[in-house]
């Protein structure tokens with residue numbers, strides 16, 4: 001199969017990339033290993049926070065279907081149940097479909113594969129019913145299965161807080177949220193709602209071990225001092241049958257490694273991140289990176305980055321009048337800067353700046369600085 005643009009991943013970033021490119025008459029194939037479009041959004045039953053322009057107040061699941069309808073209206077060809085198993089520097093994409101293995105030759109590729117959950121190892125962590133918070137969320141909101149009734153969550157970021165709330169809504173008891181830092185790391189508005197519902201958020205605490213025979217039955221927790229060392233004598237046991245680990249996400253970037261993209265290590269964006277320029281083009285010409293795959297942020301930035309990559313692809317293929325394209329791209333970049341300089345500080349703006357600076361340094365010197373891997 002041949003096409004002008006392959007977009008890998010049909011989350012908010014991939015959907016917006018496809019819509020923007022197809023609007024400029026680019027032939028787009030959008031593929032996803034899931035059965036349907038939306039990425040993380042298919043399990044977000046809550047109303048989104050953020051700005052109205054980015055559909056705040058609309059449930060994540062609805063945003064996914066709205067974007068898919070728009071993509072189909074613009075003539076995007078969609079392939080679901082289709083995993084990309086390979087990406088090569090000449091922009092050939094290896095795919096696995098229900099009917100077998102195939103390849104797609106593309107002129108451009110947008111990688112919008114999203115994120116992976118980080119894990120945490122402690123004695124007993126391989127017991128059944130200890131899982132990523134995202135896995136618990138998929139079981140509850142997509143498959144309608146409550147994975148446990150007495151839950152402990154490790155990590156007080158937005159994912160931990162939102163999953164705690166959704167498990168409460170589904171009828172579970174959240175016994176505690178434990179957080180190693182001395183403060184909650186997610187938005188206060190989410191934390192306050194959960195505390196009002198009677199859930200203790202234990203800051204400066206961590207898990208020591210989990211025990212059980214067939215699945216987890218108890219967890220031992222401990223208080224941490226200012227140096228993050230366990231305080232002897234503060235150990236206690238909680239009876240739980242589910243532990244959700246919510247200790248951060250990292251970019252899902254295996255295909256980027258495979259295609260030979262260069263990476264930078266930026267902890268604020270989840271760790272190893274493919275370097276890219278301001279238009280999201282990676283260090284392999286013609287391969288672009290959008291959304292969480294290029295650094296962990298939120299759905300609003302994923303949508304804007306998707307749109308930016310789609311506009312940059314259309315421009316690089318000569319589909320848009322240069323003046324119009326420059327203005328369009330500048331407008332999206334301006335919106336991204338505004339999102340990243342929001343009320344919670346501008347660390348994401350600064351981190352993204354590091355990536356583009358490192359991208360240009362690699363281009364100029366070829367190797368050898370902190371961000372170059």
Ligand SMILES: Cc1cc2nc3c(=O)[nH]c(=O)nc-3n(C[C@H](O)[C@H](O)[C@H](O)COP(=O)(O)OP(=O)(O)OC[C@H]3O[C@@H](n4cnc5c(N)ncnc54)[C@H](O)[C@@H]3O)c2cc1C
Nearest residue numbers: 009011012013032033039040084113114291292298299302
């Ligand atoms: C619990 C939780 C709550 C959240 N709440 C909010 C919120 O209220 N507001 C907000 O703005 N953001 C929120 N977010 C964040 C938001 O969901 C993500 O930032 C956003 O979905 C990232 O979009 P994306 O398109 O980059 O990736 P994703 O949505 O992760 O989509 C990536 C897609 O790529 C596909 N894929 C990956 N690898 C392959 C492959 N090899 N082949 C084929 N397909 C592949 C995946 O199946 C997936 O569909 C939340 C996230 C979580 C986990």
